[in-house]
Amino acid sequence: MRWTGGRRSGNVIDARGRGMGVPVVGGGLGMAVLALVVYLLGGDPSVITDSVPQQPSAGVPAGPGPAANDEASQFVSVVLADTEDTWNTIFRDKFGRDYPEPELVLFTDAVQSACGFAQAAMGPFYCPRDRRVYIDLAFYRELRDRFRAPGDFAQAYVIAHEVGHHVQTVTGVSGQVGEARARAGRAESNALSVRQELQADCYAGLWAHHAQRTRDVVEPGDIEEALGAASAIGDDRIQRAGGGRVAPESFTHGTSEQRMSWFRRGYDTGQMDACDTFGG
Numbered sequence: 001m002r003w004t005g006g007r008r009s010g011n012v013i014d015a016r017g018r019g020m021g022v023p024v025v026g027g028g029l030g031m032a033v034l035a036l037v038v039y040l041l042g043g044d045p046s047v048i049t050d051s052v053p054q055q056p057s058a059g060v061p062a063g064p065g066p067a068a069n070d071e072a073s074q075f076v077s078v079v080l081a082d083t084e085d086t087w088n089t090i091f092r093d094k095f096g097r098d099y100p101e102p103e104l105v106l107f108t109d110a111v112q113s114a115c116g117f118a119q120a121a122m123g124p125f126y127c128p129r130d131r132r133v134y135i136d137l138a139f140y141r142e143l144r145d146r147f148r149a150p151g152d153f154a155q156a157y158v159i160a161h162e163v164g165h166h167v168q169t170v171t172g173v174s175g176q177v178g179e180a181r182a183r184a185g186r187a188e189s190n191a192l193s194v195r196q197e198l199q200a201d202c203y204a205g206l207w208a209h210h211a212q213r214t215r216d217v218v219e220p221g222d223i224e225e226a227l228g229a230a231s232a233i234g235d236d237r238i239q240r241a242g243g244g245r246v247a248p249e250s251f252t253h254g255t256s257e258q259r260m261s262w263f264r265r266g267y268d269t270g271q272m273d274a275c276d277t278f279g280g
């Protein structure tokens, strides 16, 4: 992926090194299981441990500060800027209004979000209550080592997917899904969650489409890399890797095949309308 030289977002909050002073539970396998569990539950921030009483985001600065200059934060900042350009264009064309940009918090070890307390290696998540994407960069090592999905494009895809959940929040999709899930039985509730996740994958594809058209970011092998990431963290693969039975009714992200196919759809069309995972 060609990313150097791209515009950097002003919405990155660097909270690294401001850990909450809470010991990280387990190492090795424990960490992996934590990451898996939270990724499985991705997109539903209410499941992030609520054991710590709600409080302001302790340890997280109130807003973006001076830009950090290490490569990892520059990369995240360029990818976030690409998602802003993508969604600003789409919102203007489709809704005739500005896109309310989310903030992105980089953290290490642990972080207090408005959605609860999150520990390291949980994987990235989006919190609709403070409209922030949270990323612990250690997750990228997990992605590479454990899920065998290396590469910067795979990492960018993960950010674009979380930003997709932000878009679902501001368009009202997340609210509607939440209400429908509250009324539904378990199987239907999970099915709705899958559709929501697949739409976020399709939205990640829209980012890739627009970034490619405007900045020519895609290098040979990149799309396969993103698809590899989507596939590697599909629920069926995660359940198999965990030695569990593959039970479609308990899927929350969709199968690897579904995830790849919806990402592709977003990437090929560049159209938000192509991402109606709820119709039909």
Ligand SMILES: [Zn+2]
Pocket (backbone or CB within 6 Å): 042, 043, 161, 162, 165, 197, 200
């Ligand atoms: Zn998700």
